Amino acid sequence: MTSTKLTVSHAPFWHDGDSLFQMNLNIILALLPATIFGIIQFGAPALGVVALSISTAMFWEFAMNLISKKALTIGDLDSAVIGMIFGIMLPATSPWWFVVVGTFVAVVIGKMIFGGIGANPFNPALIGMAVLMLSWKVMFDFDAAYVNYDFGFTALAPLAALKFKGAAAIAGLFPWENLIMGKQVGAIGSTFGLGIILGGIYLILRGYIRWEICASFIIGILLTAFCFHQANPATYGGPLLHLFSGYTLLGAFFLSTENSSSPVNKIPMFLYGFFAGVMIILMRNIGAYSDGTVLAILLLNLVNPLLDAIRPKVLGKGANNA
C-alpha cells in the first residue's frame, strides 16, 4: 500500500477566513479618514507624531518579543493599532520623547507585561495616555499647543473653554456642524468627527467592533449631558457639544471597543458602554479634568470582568431541565 501523508486535524475544516491581521488592518483603515484630516489640518508635525507613534509601538513589541524569546508577533498589526490610536490622541506638537515614552508605556506596560495580545485588562493606548496625562498634564493643553497655528475658526479647545468659562460664555462659539467637520482644536485624530463616525460605522458593519458598546456609549453621553444642561444651561454644555468634542467619538468607536478590555455579552455591553458615557460627562462636569474620556474608559475596563459575568442562559441548563 502506498502511504500518502495526509493532513490530519480536527473539525471544523473550514474557517471564515478572518484573522487578527485582517481585523487590525481594517481598524487602521477606519482610522485613516480622521488621521489624514488631522495631518492636513495640523501639518507635517502631525504626520511625524503619528508615524513615530506607530513605529515605536511596533518596535517595543518587537523588542519585547526578542527579550522574552517568544515568536515575533508584530505581524498581526496589534501594536500598530495601539500606536496609531495613541498617536492620534496626542497634540500635533508633541515632542518626540513624549511619543516614545507614551508608546513604551502603552505597549510594554499596557499590553506585553499582562501577557500580550488578548490578556490586557485595560486598553493599552489608554494606559499610555493616562500615564502621560498624569505626569505631564500641561502637554495636553491644546490651546497652548497650537498658539503658533492660525486656523480659520475658533482656535480654542472646546472642552477646556467649557470647563473654565462655562457654557454661557462660549454659547455660539462652537456650532456642532463646525465641530463635526473638524473646525476645532484638539488632538490630531480627534477633531474630524464625521471621519471618526464613518470609520466607526465601517467597523460596525464589518463586524470588527461591537455596535452595542458604541450605541450605548453615545446614549450615555447624550443623556447625561442633556440632564446637566437642562439643570443648569449656563454652566454645563449641551449634549452635542460633548459628543463632538474632545475624545468622545474616538472613545465611542475606537477606545471603549478595544476587544480584550470590553465585554462580549449583550447586557454587559450595553451597561459598559452606557456607564462609560455617563462617567465621562460626570468627570467633565464635576471632576477636575476638562476631558474625562481616558480615565472614564479605564475605570469601566476595571469593572468589565464583573459586568461580563452577566450572561445569557445556556442550552440545557436552568428551569426546564429534564
Added chain:
Amino acid sequence: MIKRSFFSLSQPRLAYDLLEPDLKEPESIPVPAILSVLLPEPIDNTKQALIKKGDAVKKGEKLKLYDDSTAYTTSPVAGTIKLFDSYSDDFGNIATFITIKADPTQVSEANTINLPPMDDIKLADQFLRKLPGAPPFEILANDEIKITTIVITGTDTDLLSTTNQFVSLKYMDEVKEGAKILKKLTQVPKFCITIPENLDTKVSFDTIEVLKISNTYPSTLPAMIMKDHLNTVMSAGQTPEDSGICFIRAEALVSLARTYKTKKAVFDKVLTIISKNGTRHRIRATIGTPLSKIFARFNININEQDRIIIGGPMRGVATYTPHHPVLADMDTVIIQDRDIIPQLSDYPCVNCGKCIRICPANIPVNMLVRYLEVDQYENAADKFDLESCIDCGLCAYVCTARIPLHQYIRLGKHELLTLRADA
C-alpha cells in the same frame, strides 16, 4: 469554503446544501479484492481470540473477538481473514480492524442470516447492528432506556452533505417499509422524519410525522431538532436517548426493509464523494471497501498534505489514510486540497466576541477556552458550560485568533469523561 461576507454585522448564515432535483441511481463500485471492517473492541492478548488469520468467513457471518464480547461486526463478503490488528481513533480509543480477502468464487448465495422475528429487538440487535446506515439497535434494545420517539433523519447533519436527503427521497417506499418493521420491533409510539423545509418535492410518509427543518446550520443537529421541533431541551452532558428520543438514519430503515424482503444481509452503503473541485459522485459501495478504490474509479488524485474528511466540513473526521474503509455510518467523504486548508494559530483568545455571537448553545466560549487551555476541565464544565456544547464547530469556524476551539472542546469533554470515570 464559505468565507465571511464583507459586511458581517449579523451572524454569517451557513446554509445546508440541497438535494439535486433529478435523483439518479448511485454508481456501483465493484467489490474489491481486499476489504476491512472495524470492530469497536480492543484486542486483549491474554484472551484466546475466536478469529484468526486464515479463517474462512461467509458473507454476513458475525465476527467477534472473544466469547464474552458484546461488540461484533459482520463480514461483508465471503473470503478469508488476512489480518486483524489494533486501530486507534483521534482520541486514542482503541478498536480492532479486520482485513478480509474476498473470494469471488464463492457466490453470495451463502449469504444467509438468521432473520430475527419481527417483534424481537434484542435479536435484531444481535444480528443487524452493522447494517448500512448503522441502526442504533444497541440503544433500542437496552431495557434501561425508554425511547418514546424515533426521529428518522432525512436531513444531513453537516454542510455539503446530501446523502440522507437522497436516500430518504429516492427510496421513500423502503424508508416507510423499514419504519413499519422498526415499529413492530420496538413498539415505539411516535415516529418522525426530518426533511429540509425548502426542498420543494412532494413527500408523503403516511403516519410518520414530517418535521420541516430550516436550512441554516446547525438546525439539523439532534439537539437543535429536539429544541425547535420536539419541545425538549437536552440537558447539559446528556444524550437524546436520556430524553426518550432516538435518531436513526433513513438509510438504516432502507437496509432493514431490504434485509427482511430478501432475507439476506445487505452491505451496500450509499455515499457521496465530493472531490477537490466540488464535484459530487453518488456511489454505492460495499462496506469495507477502501476509499482509495473509490477515488481511483473517479480519477481523484490524493496528494501529500491533502485532507480526506469523513463527514462534513464542520463536524467530520480527517483520516490519515486513503485506504480507510467504507463504514456503516459513513455518509460523505470530502477531499480538501492542501492549498485551501485554513491555517490555525497558537494565539490566545483576543476576546473579539464572534464565538459568543454565533454559538447556538450560548456558551461563553471565550472564557471556556481559557480554562481548557490550562487543562481545567472540571472548572470548564462547572462554570463555563463545557457540557452544553452541541459540537457544531461554529465557534472555531469564526474565531478571529484562529484558535482550534472545537478541538479544545472535544478534548475537554473527552478528558472530563475520563476524569469522572476514574473518580
